[in-house]
Amino acid sequence: MKKITKIESNKTNSFIKPKLRVAAYCRVSTDSDEQLVSLQAQKTHYETYIKANPEWEYVGLYYDEGISGTKKEKRSELLRMISDCENKKIDLIITKSISRFARNTTDCLEMVRKLVDIGVFIYFEKENINTQSMESELMLSILSGLAESESISISENNKWAIQRRFQNGTFKISYPPFGYENIDGQMIVNPKQAEIVKYIFEEALSGKGTQKIADDLNHKGIPSKKGGRWTATTIRGILANEKYTGDVILQKTYTDSRFNRRTNYGEKNMYLVENHHEAIITHEDFEAVDAVINQRAKEKGIVKRTSKYLNRYPFSGKIICSECGSTFKRRIHSSGARKYIAWCCSKHIRQITECSMQFIRDDDIKTAFVTMMNKLVFGQKFIIRPLLDGLRKQNSPESFRRIEELEAKIESNSEQSQMLTGLMTKGYLEPALFNKEKNSLAAEGARLLAEKEQLTHSTNDNLAKVEEVNRLLKFVAKSKMLTAYKDELFENYVEKIIVYSREEIGFELKCGITLRERLVN
Incomplete structure (x- = not known):
């Protein structure tokens, strides 16, 4: 007769499902002083969000600073994160939105497919999409395509609006130079600062160099626009700024098709708006200072658009x-x-x-x-x-x-x-x-x-x-x-x-x- 003995299961050796190793990716597309705060805010959000889930293990945050989402190759942290995924350090990635992950449809789908193939999935918070549960790539393809077209559309709409303001002379200077203030969208003379501007031009016409002028202003305890010390570079910038004559040259810089900011050396139209605002310096004094600077540059062998300080x-x-x-x-x-x-x-x-x-x-x-x-x-x-x-x-x-x-x-x-x-x-x-x-x-x-x-x-x-x-x-x-x-x-x-x-x-x-x-x- 067969004898059957029941063997009790060992509860302590039961299979315990390992936690998902979750990382977060974020990007700040500006390169300003606000960047640190914005990144810290996202760090705080993701760390709290991931640690709140008992089935997840927080493995870190990857972030790129001041880099456009249109260029995968320039996002070193994104590439490092993908490398860590390949090395089996990450199971799931959380990111704010498709546009923050990639604004290029090809790059987005390429990265998603690559990660899915190695068993790593992405959760896009804004769109509520998890690549693990998608039956097909159709929705992701559509949304990433929209993100890419949004990037182009925003750029084109901005360019259109700005070009119209350039052409009709209504473009507003959002950050006026030292000597002016922005009041209700208009450049208004700041009397106290205007006296300093006049002093700088007078000193330059008397033969003083830019470093000497900067030293004199620092000695007098006069703060620069940002409240810091004056430098020769700052003085040169003031002496070369046509806005002090009341005129404005618009579109000195432009964004190319690859979203790079470039100085306009004639590739694009520029617009001269005369009598745009109240002048601080006469055209005669401005041109005289320009002649003095050019003569000194010629004597020193300095050529524009080359390194001045060897x-x-x-x-x-x-x-x-x-x-x-x-x-x-x-x-x-x-x-x-x-x-x-x-x-x-x-x-x-x-x-x-x-x-x-x-x-x-x-x-x-x-x-x-x-x-x-x-x-x-x-x-x-x-x-x-x-x-x-x-x-x-x-x-x-x-x-x-x-x-x-x-x-x-x-x-x-x-x-x-x-x-x-x-x-x-x-x-x-x-x-x-x-x-x-x-x-x-x-x-x-x-x-x-x-x-x-x-x-x-x-x-x-x-x-x-x-x-x-x-x-x-x-x-x-x-x-x-x-x-x-x-x-x-x-x-x-x-x-x-x-x-x-x-x-x-x-x-x-x-x-x-x-x-x-x-x-x-």
């Missing part, structure tokens, strides 16, 4: 005198038969009685920089990590979520505006109705943008510091003690050098901290 040094313009605020200039000094490089306060050079700060040696600065970096490598746990932790705690998740909401509303507002323009170009709307709806959307868009900019401004400085501290930490964490100075390291991490005396300088790092070092003479 001998540019990493320390140039970055060494600041703590006594008078002037920049230091590079000089060759002699000690007997031996020559060496030194940096001297420009005001001390011009008038020794106005600034007592003496020169410092180039080699001493480099030695101090190496010492400072080695201290960071050695003491990273006590200096950089606490700083990074402190900055991260200051970030407000609520702010990032609000910014994300505002971006969505701004994007919707822009889409409605583009749709109106498209209907107008096709003759489906009466001009009166078009203007009414367009103005209403513009007012709402301006309100949303103002709120976003205010919120962005309040968090951007801190985020920028977090990014810089994190970048510095990554370097020192894997670096060995330095044995020699390197220009690349200095340019990567130092904003400027403050000279306190011949014995002490301070390195103001891009992450916001200033570290003092003794100079060994």
Whole structure:
């Protein structure tokens, strides 16, 4: 007789379904200061969203900054994510929309097919499409085609609207130059700044160079348009800007068929609008200054559209005198038969009685920089990590979520505006109705943008510091003690050098901290 014995199952050895490894991909198509905030908002959203699902495991966020969605090859993080998928590190990808993933139908379908073939699927939030559950590629093909055509349509509609404003002279200068303000869409003279502009032109006509003019303005404590220090480049830009004569040349730049911004050297029509606004400088003075600049360029052998500075040094313009605020200039000094490089306060050079700060040696600065970096490598746990932790705690998740909401509303507002323009170009709307709806959307868009900019401004400085501290930490964490100075390291991490005396300088790092070092003479 057969004997049957029941073997109880071992509950502890039951098959446990592994969690899906989920990554997120996002892209910010602008390359502005708002980028850090926008990216942080998306990071916060995806990390919270993925971790909230008990069946998912968050494996990271991949993001491309300031890169157009029309070009897959230029999106390094997207390509790195696909590589990680091929290496079996990711099971599912979440992204905001098809247009954020790709605005090129061919690229989109190629990537989706490639990922599906290796068992990796994509979830598009906005369209609510999961490539794992699709019976065919038809819907994705249609939607990605719409995303691609939307990119082209937006560009063409913008170009059409802008061209019309160029031609009838109604194009509004959204960011007026120093000396003007934008009031109700009009360029209005700012009297206080206008006096500075006149001073700059007068000084240039008297024979002063652009660097000398910049130094004088800095010495007087006059802030530039962005509230910072004046530079020779800024002064040259003012002296070459025709807007100060009351005229405007439109379409100095344009976007080509590949969505690249280019300077217009005659490839496209330009439009000269005379008497567009109140002038600060006469045409005669403007042309006289232009003649002076061209003569100097000719004497120095400088040709337009070529590199002007063939001998540019990493320390140039970055060494600041703590006594008078002037920049230091590079000089060759002699000690007997031996020559060496030194940096001297420009005001001390011009008038020794106005600034007592003496020169410092180039080699001493480099030695101090190496010492400072080695201290960071050695003491990273006590200096950089606490700083990074402190900055991260200051970030407000609520702010990032609000910014994300505002971006969505701004994007919707822009889409409605583009749709109106498209209907107008096709003759489906009466001009009166078009203007009414367009103005209403513009007012709402301006309100949303103002709120976003205010919120962005309040968090951007801190985020920028977090990014810089994190970048510095990554370097020192894997670096060995330095044995020699390197220009690349200095340019990567130092904003400027403050000279306190011949014995002490301070390195103001891009992450916001200033570290003092003794100079060994």
